[in-house]
Amino acid sequence: MIMEIALPGPEVPVIDESRLLSEFGGDREILAELRDLFLSQAPPLYTSILDAMDGGSVSDLVRDAHSLKGACATYGAPRLTLVCKEIELAGKANDLETALAWREAFVQEFAALSEGITRIAQA
Numbered sequence: 188m189i190m191e192i193a194l195p196g197p198e199v200p201v202i203d204e205s206r207l208l209s210e211f212g213g214d215r216e217i218l219a220e221l222r223d224l225f226l227s228q229a230p231p232l233y234t235s236i237l238d239a240m241d242g243g244s245v246s247d248l249v250r251d252a253h254s255l256k257g258a259c260a261t262y263g264a265p266r267l268t269l270v271c272k273e274i275e276l277a278g279k280a281n282d283l284e285t286a287l288a289w290r291e292a293f294v295q296e297f298a299a300l301s302e303g304i305t306r307i308a309q310a
């Protein structure tokens with residue numbers, strides 16, 4: 188069965204840069220520190236989520252999707268926050284089919300966020 192997923196439209200940014208700059212007073216040094224923290228913590232969570240989707244532990248899927256969702260929300264990344272939320276909810280419902288339906292969006296949004304974080308911190 189092909190499952191439909193609904194990502195936010197293009198009006199929802201990968202990163203809410205204006206919110207980030209406002210919260211940190213436009214201090215790009217702080218953004219660079221936040222970027223480094225995110226980029227050190229997020230990739231292991233990303234890998235663990237993909238591993239769980241490939242037959243790993245559902246409890247790992249739920250835990251790591253929840254953790255990454257929180258990190259994304261803190262960093263002002265609404266698109267990946269939503270994807271992680273949907274994966275977490277699917278895992279809590281023990282619905283791996285739905286979690287897998289979000290895989291492609293998860294991979295794409297994570298890549299877009301990683302690129303965006305680097306761009307903002309270097310601007």
